[in-house]
Amino acid sequence: MANIRSRVKKPADKSVVTYTVSLPYDQRLYKHDIAGSIAHANMLAKQGIISDQDAESITWGLASIREEIDKGKLAFKPELEDIHMVIEARLIEKIGEIGGKLHTARSRNDQISLDMRLYLKDAINELVTRLKAFQLAIIDLAEANKDVVMPGYTHLQAAQPVLLAHHFLAYFEMILRDTARLWDCLKRTDIMPLGSGAVAGVGYKIDREFLARELGFSQISQNSLDAVSDRDFILEFEATASICMMHLSRLAEEMVIWSSAEFGFIEIDGAYATSSSIMPQKKNPDVAELARGKTGRVYGNLMALLTTMKALPLTYNRDMQEDKQGLFDIVDILSSTLEVFTGMLKTMKIKNENISRSVKLGYILATDLADYLVKKGEPFRSAHEIVARLVNYAEEKGKSFEQLKTNEYKQFSPLFDKDVSSITIKSSLAARDITGGTAPNQVTKALASARKSIT
Numbered sequence: 001m002a003n004i005r006s007r008v009k010k011p012a013d014k015s016v017v018t019y020t021v022s023l024p025y026d027q028r029l030y031k032h033d034i035a036g037s038i039a040h041a042n043m044l045a046k047q048g049i050i051s052d053q054d055a056e057s058i059t060w061g062l063a064s065i066r067e068e069i070d071k072g073k074l075a076f077k078p079e080l081e082d083i084h085m086v087i088e089a090r091l092i093e094k095i096g097e098i099g100g101k102l103h104t105a106r107s108r109n110d111q112i113s114l115d116m117r118l119y120l121k122d123a124i125n126e127l128v129t130r131l132k133a134f135q136l137a138i139i140d141l142a143e144a145n146k147d148v149v150m151p152g153y154t155h156l157q158a159a160q161p162v163l164l165a166h167h168f169l170a171y172f173e174m175i176l177r178d179t180a181r182l183w184d185c186l187k188r189t190d191i192m193p194l195g196s197g198a199v200a201g202v203g204y205k206i207d208r209e210f211l212a213r214e215l216g217f218s219q220i221s222q223n224s225l226d227a228v229s230d231r232d233f234i235l236e237f238e239a240t241a242s243i244c245m246m247h248l249s250r251l252a253e254e255m256v257i258w259s260s261a262e263f264g265f266i267e268i269d270g271a272y273a274t275s276s277s278i279m280p281q282k283k284n285p286d287v288a289e290l291a292r293g294k295t296g297r298v299y300g301n302l303m304a305l306l307t308t309m310k311a312l313p314l315t316y317n318r319d320m321q322e323d324k325q326g327l328f329d330i331v332d333i334l335s336s337t338l339e340v341f342t343g344m345l346k347t348m349k350i351k352n353e354n355i356s357r358s359v360k361l362g363y364i365l366a367t368d369l370a371d372y373l374v375k376k377g378e379p380f381r382s383a384h385e386i387v388a389r390l391v392n393y394a395e396e397k398g399k400s401f402e403q404l405k406t407n408e409y410k411q412f413s414p415l416f417d418k419d420v421s422s423i424t425i426k427s428s429l430a431a432r433d434i435t436g437g438t439a440p441n442q443v444t445k446a447l448a449s450a451r452k453s454i455t
Protein backbone atom coordinates (compact mmCIF):
# COMPACT_ATOMS: atom_id res chain seq x y z
CA MET A 1 0.00 0.00 0.00
CA ALA A 2 1.15 3.54 -0.67
CA ASN A 3 2.69 4.98 2.44
CA ILE A 4 1.36 8.22 3.93
CA ARG A 5 4.68 8.58 5.76
CA SER A 6 6.80 9.29 2.65
CA ARG A 7 7.34 12.86 3.79
CA VAL A 8 8.80 11.88 7.15
CA LYS A 9 10.84 9.14 5.50
CA LYS A 10 10.76 6.59 8.27
CA PRO A 11 8.35 4.56 10.30
CA ALA A 12 7.11 6.19 13.48
CA ASP A 13 8.98 5.35 16.65
CA LYS A 14 7.16 2.71 18.70
CA SER A 15 6.46 5.18 21.48
CA VAL A 16 4.97 7.58 18.94
CA VAL A 17 2.70 4.89 17.55
CA THR A 18 1.42 4.15 21.03
CA TYR A 19 1.09 7.83 21.82
CA THR A 20 -0.81 8.90 18.73
CA VAL A 21 -2.99 5.89 18.01
CA SER A 22 -6.75 6.38 18.35
CA LEU A 23 -7.79 2.95 17.12
CA PRO A 24 -8.56 1.42 20.49
CA TYR A 25 -11.47 3.83 20.81
CA ASP A 26 -12.28 5.20 17.37
CA GLN A 27 -12.90 1.68 16.03
CA ARG A 28 -16.31 2.28 17.52
CA LEU A 29 -16.96 4.51 14.50
CA TYR A 30 -16.40 1.86 11.84
CA LYS A 31 -20.01 1.55 10.70
CA HIS A 32 -20.36 5.29 10.34
CA ASP A 33 -16.99 5.58 8.63
CA ILE A 34 -17.94 2.91 6.10
CA ALA A 35 -21.37 4.40 5.48
CA GLY A 36 -19.68 7.76 4.78
CA SER A 37 -17.16 6.14 2.43
CA ILE A 38 -19.82 4.25 0.48
CA ALA A 39 -21.79 7.44 -0.08
CA HIS A 40 -18.59 9.25 -1.03
CA ALA A 41 -17.59 6.59 -3.59
CA ASN A 42 -21.05 6.61 -5.14
CA MET A 43 -20.97 10.38 -5.35
CA LEU A 44 -17.51 10.35 -6.99
CA ALA A 45 -18.84 7.97 -9.65
CA LYS A 46 -22.02 9.95 -10.17
CA GLN A 47 -19.88 13.05 -10.79
CA GLY A 48 -17.60 11.17 -13.20
CA ILE A 49 -14.61 11.61 -10.88
CA ILE A 50 -14.10 7.85 -10.69
CA SER A 51 -15.63 5.19 -12.94
CA ASP A 52 -18.80 3.31 -12.04
CA GLN A 53 -16.79 0.13 -12.07
CA ASP A 54 -14.28 1.48 -9.56
CA ALA A 55 -17.09 2.69 -7.34
CA GLU A 56 -18.65 -0.72 -7.49
CA SER A 57 -15.53 -2.53 -6.35
CA ILE A 58 -14.92 0.10 -3.68
CA THR A 59 -18.42 -0.17 -2.25
CA TRP A 60 -18.31 -3.96 -2.46
CA GLY A 61 -14.97 -3.93 -0.63
CA LEU A 62 -16.26 -1.58 2.05
CA ALA A 63 -19.36 -3.68 2.66
CA SER A 64 -17.25 -6.80 3.08
CA ILE A 65 -14.88 -4.98 5.45
CA ARG A 66 -17.89 -4.00 7.54
CA GLU A 67 -18.77 -7.66 7.78
CA GLU A 68 -15.24 -8.58 8.74
CA ILE A 69 -15.26 -6.03 11.54
CA ASP A 70 -18.78 -7.09 12.63
CA LYS A 71 -17.45 -10.59 13.06
CA GLY A 72 -14.26 -9.43 14.77
CA LYS A 73 -12.20 -10.82 11.92
CA LEU A 74 -10.18 -7.73 11.04
CA ALA A 75 -6.96 -7.21 12.97
CA PHE A 76 -6.38 -3.57 13.90
CA LYS A 77 -2.75 -2.64 13.44
CA PRO A 78 -1.82 0.29 15.68
CA GLU A 79 0.69 1.62 13.10
CA LEU A 80 -2.35 2.55 11.03
CA GLU A 81 -3.29 5.19 13.62
CA ASP A 82 -7.02 5.40 13.25
CA ILE A 83 -10.11 3.65 11.99
CA HIS A 84 -10.06 5.58 8.71
CA MET A 85 -6.62 4.28 7.80
CA VAL A 86 -7.42 0.73 8.90
CA ILE A 87 -10.42 0.60 6.60
CA GLU A 88 -8.61 2.22 3.69
CA ALA A 89 -5.59 -0.09 4.04
CA ARG A 90 -7.82 -3.14 4.18
CA LEU A 91 -9.73 -1.90 1.12
CA ILE A 92 -6.52 -1.64 -0.87
CA GLU A 93 -5.47 -5.07 0.36
CA LYS A 94 -8.78 -6.45 -0.87
CA ILE A 95 -9.39 -4.70 -4.18
CA GLY A 96 -5.95 -3.44 -5.08
CA GLU A 97 -4.75 0.07 -5.98
CA ILE A 98 -8.28 1.10 -7.06
CA GLY A 99 -9.03 1.30 -3.36
CA GLY A 100 -6.66 4.25 -3.28
CA LYS A 101 -9.20 6.27 -5.30
CA LEU A 102 -11.64 6.39 -2.39
CA HIS A 103 -9.82 9.24 -0.66
CA THR A 104 -10.13 11.51 -3.73
CA ALA A 105 -11.72 14.85 -2.80
CA ARG A 106 -11.66 14.00 0.89
CA SER A 107 -9.45 14.45 3.92
CA ARG A 108 -9.48 12.71 7.26
CA ASN A 109 -10.37 16.10 8.65
CA ASP A 110 -13.80 16.25 7.03
CA GLN A 111 -14.10 12.48 7.34
CA ILE A 112 -13.76 12.45 11.13
CA SER A 113 -16.21 15.31 11.47
CA LEU A 114 -18.65 13.29 9.37
CA ASP A 115 -18.12 10.13 11.40
CA MET A 116 -18.63 11.92 14.71
CA ARG A 117 -21.80 13.55 13.44
CA LEU A 118 -23.22 10.28 12.13
CA TYR A 119 -22.34 8.57 15.39
CA LEU A 120 -23.83 11.29 17.56
CA LYS A 121 -27.06 11.42 15.56
CA ASP A 122 -27.58 7.72 16.26
CA ALA A 123 -26.59 8.12 19.89
CA ILE A 124 -29.05 10.98 20.40
CA ASN A 125 -31.89 8.98 18.89
CA GLU A 126 -31.13 6.02 21.14
CA LEU A 127 -30.87 8.23 24.21
CA VAL A 128 -34.20 9.85 23.48
CA THR A 129 -35.77 6.39 23.39
CA ARG A 130 -34.19 5.62 26.77
CA LEU A 131 -35.37 8.92 28.20
CA LYS A 132 -38.89 8.07 27.13
CA ALA A 133 -38.79 4.65 28.78
CA PHE A 134 -37.54 6.32 31.93
CA GLN A 135 -40.35 8.88 31.81
CA LEU A 136 -42.87 6.09 31.40
CA ALA A 137 -41.49 4.39 34.50
CA ILE A 138 -41.89 7.68 36.37
CA ILE A 139 -45.50 8.04 35.26
CA ASP A 140 -46.34 4.43 36.11
CA LEU A 141 -44.82 4.73 39.55
CA ALA A 142 -46.59 8.01 40.20
CA GLU A 143 -49.91 6.63 39.04
CA ALA A 144 -49.61 3.42 41.05
CA ASN A 145 -49.06 5.52 44.18
CA LYS A 146 -51.47 8.30 43.38
CA ASP A 147 -52.82 8.68 46.89
CA VAL A 148 -49.54 8.67 48.76
CA VAL A 149 -48.86 11.94 50.55
CA MET A 150 -45.33 12.84 51.50
CA PRO A 151 -43.60 15.85 52.99
CA GLY A 152 -42.42 18.25 50.33
CA TYR A 153 -38.96 19.38 51.41
CA THR A 154 -37.03 22.58 51.33
CA HIS A 155 -33.57 22.59 52.93
CA LEU A 156 -34.29 18.85 53.39
CA GLN A 157 -36.70 19.92 56.14
CA ALA A 158 -40.32 18.89 55.87
CA ALA A 159 -42.07 21.93 54.42
CA GLN A 160 -45.57 21.26 53.06
CA PRO A 161 -47.51 18.12 52.19
CA VAL A 162 -47.34 17.06 48.55
CA LEU A 163 -48.46 14.03 46.62
CA LEU A 164 -45.66 11.57 45.96
CA ALA A 165 -46.87 11.56 42.35
CA HIS A 166 -46.33 15.33 42.21
CA HIS A 167 -42.77 14.85 43.47
CA PHE A 168 -41.99 12.24 40.82
CA LEU A 169 -43.60 14.32 38.08
CA ALA A 170 -41.02 17.00 38.85
CA TYR A 171 -38.44 14.59 37.39
CA PHE A 172 -40.69 13.98 34.43
CA GLU A 173 -40.54 17.71 33.67
CA MET A 174 -36.75 17.79 33.95
CA ILE A 175 -36.41 14.88 31.55
CA LEU A 176 -38.83 16.56 29.18
CA ARG A 177 -36.49 19.55 29.01
CA ASP A 178 -33.45 17.29 28.66
CA THR A 179 -35.12 15.61 25.72
CA ALA A 180 -35.92 18.95 24.10
CA ARG A 181 -32.28 19.97 24.57
CA LEU A 182 -31.16 16.76 22.87
CA TRP A 183 -33.43 17.41 19.90
CA ASP A 184 -31.97 20.86 19.71
CA CYS A 185 -28.41 19.45 19.72
CA LEU A 186 -29.46 17.15 16.95
CA LYS A 187 -30.24 20.13 14.70
CA ARG A 188 -26.64 21.32 14.88
CA THR A 189 -25.23 17.81 14.63
CA ASP A 190 -27.30 17.16 11.53
CA ILE A 191 -24.94 19.07 9.19
CA MET A 192 -22.94 17.29 6.51
CA PRO A 193 -19.27 18.40 6.43
CA LEU A 194 -17.83 16.37 3.49
CA GLY A 195 -16.48 18.59 0.77
CA SER A 196 -14.59 20.69 3.29
CA GLY A 197 -11.51 18.61 2.63
CA ALA A 198 -8.50 19.30 4.81
CA VAL A 199 -9.29 22.99 5.27
CA ALA A 200 -10.13 24.91 2.10
CA GLY A 201 -12.79 22.79 0.44
CA VAL A 202 -12.01 20.32 -2.36
CA GLY A 203 -10.99 21.03 -5.95
CA TYR A 204 -13.41 18.65 -7.60
CA LYS A 205 -16.97 19.18 -8.75
CA ILE A 206 -18.49 17.05 -6.05
CA ASP A 207 -22.19 16.93 -5.14
CA ARG A 208 -22.49 17.76 -1.48
CA GLU A 209 -26.30 17.78 -1.53
CA PHE A 210 -26.24 14.24 -2.86
CA LEU A 211 -23.96 13.19 0.01
CA ALA A 212 -26.27 14.85 2.51
CA ARG A 213 -29.29 13.04 1.10
CA GLU A 214 -27.52 9.68 0.96
CA LEU A 215 -26.33 9.99 4.54
CA GLY A 216 -29.59 11.39 5.91
CA PHE A 217 -28.42 14.92 6.74
CA SER A 218 -30.79 17.82 6.38
CA GLN A 219 -28.13 20.48 5.76
CA ILE A 220 -24.59 20.90 4.47
CA SER A 221 -21.91 22.96 6.21
CA GLN A 222 -21.33 26.47 4.87
CA ASN A 223 -17.67 27.10 5.67
CA SER A 224 -14.92 24.55 5.18
CA LEU A 225 -12.66 25.95 7.91
CA ASP A 226 -15.46 25.89 10.42
CA ALA A 227 -16.59 22.45 9.36
CA VAL A 228 -13.25 20.74 9.97
CA SER A 229 -12.57 22.51 13.24
CA ASP A 230 -15.99 22.71 14.85
CA ARG A 231 -16.65 20.46 17.81
CA ASP A 232 -19.49 22.58 19.28
CA PHE A 233 -21.97 19.90 18.39
CA ILE A 234 -20.13 17.53 20.71
CA LEU A 235 -19.74 20.12 23.44
CA GLU A 236 -23.41 20.96 23.25
CA PHE A 237 -24.33 17.33 23.56
CA GLU A 238 -21.97 16.89 26.49
CA ALA A 239 -23.41 19.92 28.24
CA THR A 240 -26.90 18.57 27.70
CA ALA A 241 -25.87 15.16 28.97
CA SER A 242 -24.27 16.82 32.00
CA ILE A 243 -27.51 18.59 32.83
CA CYS A 244 -29.43 15.36 32.41
CA MET A 245 -26.98 13.49 34.67
CA MET A 246 -27.29 16.30 37.21
CA HIS A 247 -31.04 15.63 37.24
CA LEU A 248 -30.49 11.91 37.60
CA SER A 249 -28.00 12.51 40.40
CA ARG A 250 -30.63 14.43 42.36
CA LEU A 251 -33.02 11.53 42.03
CA ALA A 252 -30.14 9.21 42.93
CA GLU A 253 -29.49 11.18 46.09
CA GLU A 254 -33.15 10.94 47.06
CA MET A 255 -33.13 7.20 46.44
CA VAL A 256 -30.14 6.91 48.76
CA ILE A 257 -31.78 8.99 51.49
CA TRP A 258 -35.22 7.49 51.09
CA SER A 259 -33.97 3.92 51.24
CA SER A 260 -32.17 4.50 54.55
CA ALA A 261 -33.71 2.94 57.67
CA GLU A 262 -34.16 6.47 59.06
CA PHE A 263 -36.43 7.52 56.18
CA GLY A 264 -37.68 4.14 54.98
CA PHE A 265 -39.78 5.72 52.21
CA ILE A 266 -38.79 3.15 49.62
CA GLU A 267 -37.34 -0.27 49.29
CA ILE A 268 -35.06 -0.80 46.33
CA ASP A 269 -35.67 -4.17 44.75
CA GLY A 270 -33.06 -6.82 45.46
CA ALA A 271 -32.08 -6.96 41.80
CA TYR A 272 -31.10 -3.28 41.94
CA ALA A 273 -29.47 -3.33 45.37
CA THR A 274 -26.12 -4.60 46.61
CA SER A 275 -24.94 -6.11 49.84
CA SER A 276 -22.03 -5.49 52.13
CA SER A 277 -19.13 -7.92 52.37
CA ILE A 278 -18.96 -7.44 56.13
CA MET A 279 -22.31 -6.20 57.45
CA PRO A 280 -24.98 -8.84 56.92
CA GLN A 281 -27.89 -6.45 57.53
CA LYS A 282 -26.99 -4.14 54.66
CA LYS A 283 -28.93 -3.63 51.47
CA ASN A 284 -27.09 -0.85 49.73
CA PRO A 285 -28.26 1.58 47.05
CA ASP A 286 -25.02 1.31 45.04
CA VAL A 287 -26.78 1.88 41.72
CA ALA A 288 -27.94 5.29 42.88
CA GLU A 289 -24.57 6.07 44.44
CA LEU A 290 -22.75 5.17 41.24
CA ALA A 291 -25.09 7.36 39.22
CA ARG A 292 -24.20 10.19 41.58
CA GLY A 293 -20.52 9.36 41.16
CA LYS A 294 -20.57 8.92 37.40
CA THR A 295 -22.14 12.36 37.10
CA GLY A 296 -18.75 13.70 38.16
CA ARG A 297 -17.09 11.82 35.34
CA VAL A 298 -19.56 13.22 32.83
CA TYR A 299 -18.86 16.79 33.96
CA GLY A 300 -15.15 16.00 33.82
CA ASN A 301 -15.42 14.90 30.21
CA LEU A 302 -17.26 18.11 29.32
CA MET A 303 -14.60 20.23 31.02
CA ALA A 304 -11.87 18.20 29.31
CA LEU A 305 -13.21 18.91 25.83
CA LEU A 306 -13.90 22.57 26.57
CA THR A 307 -10.30 22.82 27.71
CA THR A 308 -8.99 20.91 24.69
CA MET A 309 -10.81 23.29 22.34
CA LYS A 310 -9.90 26.44 24.20
CA ALA A 311 -7.68 28.76 22.16
CA LEU A 312 -7.02 26.19 19.43
CA PRO A 313 -6.09 28.10 16.29
CA LEU A 314 -8.12 27.25 13.20
CA THR A 315 -8.53 24.75 11.79
CA TYR A 316 -7.97 21.07 12.51
CA ASN A 317 -5.40 20.28 15.18
CA ARG A 318 -4.57 16.83 16.36
CA ASP A 319 -5.60 17.84 19.88
CA MET A 320 -9.13 17.33 18.64
CA GLN A 321 -8.65 13.59 18.47
CA GLU A 322 -9.04 13.76 22.25
CA ASP A 323 -12.76 14.46 21.81
CA LYS A 324 -13.65 10.80 21.42
CA GLN A 325 -13.12 8.93 24.67
CA GLY A 326 -14.99 11.55 26.66
CA LEU A 327 -17.92 11.56 24.26
CA PHE A 328 -18.18 7.77 24.16
CA ASP A 329 -17.87 7.64 27.93
CA ILE A 330 -20.69 10.14 28.34
CA VAL A 331 -22.97 8.32 25.91
CA ASP A 332 -22.31 5.04 27.74
CA ILE A 333 -22.83 6.51 31.18
CA LEU A 334 -26.03 8.34 30.31
CA SER A 335 -27.45 5.38 28.47
CA SER A 336 -26.65 2.82 31.17
CA THR A 337 -27.77 5.13 33.96
CA LEU A 338 -31.13 5.57 32.26
CA GLU A 339 -31.41 1.83 31.82
CA VAL A 340 -30.75 0.95 35.46
CA PHE A 341 -32.84 3.82 36.77
CA THR A 342 -35.79 2.75 34.66
CA GLY A 343 -35.50 -0.75 36.10
CA MET A 344 -35.00 0.55 39.61
CA LEU A 345 -38.15 2.70 39.45
CA LYS A 346 -40.18 -0.11 37.91
CA THR A 347 -39.34 -2.50 40.74
CA MET A 348 -39.08 -0.13 43.70
CA LYS A 349 -41.50 -0.52 46.61
CA ILE A 350 -43.09 2.59 48.07
CA LYS A 351 -43.52 2.23 51.82
CA ASN A 352 -46.61 4.30 52.35
CA GLU A 353 -46.86 3.71 56.11
CA ASN A 354 -43.47 5.25 56.80
CA ILE A 355 -44.16 8.10 54.43
CA SER A 356 -47.51 8.95 56.05
CA ARG A 357 -45.89 8.81 59.47
CA SER A 358 -43.34 11.39 58.45
CA VAL A 359 -46.00 13.71 57.04
CA LYS A 360 -47.35 14.02 60.54
CA LEU A 361 -44.05 15.20 61.96
CA GLY A 362 -42.73 18.70 61.95
CA TYR A 363 -45.79 21.01 61.92
CA ILE A 364 -46.08 20.61 58.20
CA LEU A 365 -49.45 22.43 58.17
CA ALA A 366 -48.01 25.67 59.55
CA THR A 367 -48.38 27.49 56.22
CA ASP A 368 -52.02 26.37 56.05
CA LEU A 369 -52.62 27.78 59.53
CA ALA A 370 -51.16 31.10 58.45
CA ASP A 371 -53.35 31.02 55.31
CA TYR A 372 -56.34 30.32 57.57
CA LEU A 373 -55.66 33.54 59.51
CA VAL A 374 -55.09 35.47 56.29
CA LYS A 375 -58.50 34.40 55.02
CA LYS A 376 -59.95 35.83 58.24
CA GLY A 377 -58.31 39.20 57.63
CA GLU A 378 -54.85 38.90 59.21
CA PRO A 379 -52.06 40.27 57.01
CA PHE A 380 -49.77 37.39 55.92
CA ARG A 381 -46.63 38.73 57.67
CA SER A 382 -48.27 38.87 61.10
CA ALA A 383 -50.10 35.58 60.48
CA HIS A 384 -46.67 34.06 59.85
CA GLU A 385 -45.41 35.38 63.17
CA ILE A 386 -48.48 34.19 65.10
CA VAL A 387 -48.13 30.66 63.75
CA ALA A 388 -44.38 30.63 64.41
CA ARG A 389 -45.12 31.44 68.08
CA LEU A 390 -47.83 28.78 68.09
CA VAL A 391 -45.30 26.22 66.78
CA ASN A 392 -42.85 27.17 69.55
CA TYR A 393 -45.61 26.71 72.11
CA ALA A 394 -46.75 23.36 70.70
CA GLU A 395 -43.17 22.14 70.54
CA GLU A 396 -42.61 23.07 74.18
CA LYS A 397 -45.75 21.20 75.18
CA GLY A 398 -44.74 18.27 73.02
CA LYS A 399 -48.02 18.46 71.13
CA SER A 400 -48.97 18.33 67.48
CA PHE A 401 -51.35 20.96 66.02
CA GLU A 402 -54.10 18.38 66.16
CA GLN A 403 -53.62 17.91 69.88
CA LEU A 404 -54.00 21.61 70.69
CA LYS A 405 -57.34 22.79 72.07
CA THR A 406 -59.23 25.66 70.46
CA ASN A 407 -58.57 27.86 73.51
CA GLU A 408 -54.86 27.20 73.23
CA TYR A 409 -55.05 28.43 69.63
CA LYS A 410 -57.01 31.46 70.76
CA GLN A 411 -54.15 32.55 73.05
CA PHE A 412 -52.24 33.37 69.86
CA SER A 413 -55.02 35.03 67.86
CA PRO A 414 -58.72 35.68 68.46
CA LEU A 415 -59.25 34.77 64.81
CA PHE A 416 -58.68 31.09 65.60
CA ASP A 417 -61.92 29.19 66.02
CA LYS A 418 -63.26 25.65 66.17
CA ASP A 419 -63.04 25.40 62.38
CA VAL A 420 -59.26 25.36 62.71
CA SER A 421 -59.69 21.59 62.98
CA SER A 422 -60.75 21.58 59.34
CA ILE A 423 -57.10 22.17 58.41
CA THR A 424 -55.80 18.75 57.57
CA ILE A 425 -53.28 17.18 55.25
CA LYS A 426 -56.13 16.58 52.88
CA SER A 427 -57.35 20.18 52.96
CA SER A 428 -53.81 21.40 52.55
CA LEU A 429 -53.38 19.39 49.36
CA ALA A 430 -56.80 20.31 48.02
CA ALA A 431 -56.10 24.01 48.58
CA ARG A 432 -53.22 23.93 46.07
CA ASP A 433 -55.71 23.69 43.24
CA ILE A 434 -53.76 25.63 40.69
CA THR A 435 -51.85 24.61 37.57
CA GLY A 436 -48.58 23.15 38.77
CA GLY A 437 -49.92 22.65 42.30
CA THR A 438 -50.24 19.46 44.28
CA ALA A 439 -54.06 19.27 44.58
CA PRO A 440 -55.09 15.72 43.68
CA ASN A 441 -57.21 16.80 40.72
CA GLN A 442 -54.30 18.87 39.37
CA VAL A 443 -51.92 15.94 39.73
CA THR A 444 -54.40 13.67 37.98
CA LYS A 445 -54.47 16.14 35.11
CA ALA A 446 -50.68 16.43 35.09
CA LEU A 447 -50.32 12.65 34.98
CA ALA A 448 -52.69 12.39 32.04
CA SER A 449 -50.96 15.13 30.09
CA ALA A 450 -47.52 13.69 30.92
CA ARG A 451 -48.58 10.35 29.51
CA LYS A 452 -50.09 11.99 26.48
CA SER A 453 -46.98 14.05 25.79
CA ILE A 454 -44.77 11.00 25.41
CA THR A 455 -47.11 8.62 23.62
Ligand code: ARG
Residues within 6 Å of the ligand: 022, 082, 108, 109, 112, 316, 318, 320, 321, 322
Ligand atom coordinates in the same frame (compact mmCIF):
# COMPACT_ATOMS: atom_id res chain seq x y z
N1 ARG B 1 -7.84 10.37 14.23
C1 ARG B 1 -8.04 11.72 13.86
C2 ARG B 1 -8.97 12.44 14.84
O1 ARG B 1 -9.66 11.81 15.52
C3 ARG B 1 -8.67 11.79 12.50
C4 ARG B 1 -8.29 13.01 11.74
C5 ARG B 1 -6.85 12.95 11.46
N2 ARG B 1 -6.41 14.05 10.68
C6 ARG B 1 -5.13 14.33 10.59
N3 ARG B 1 -4.80 15.35 9.85
N4 ARG B 1 -4.20 13.67 11.26
O2 ARG B 1 -8.99 13.63 14.94
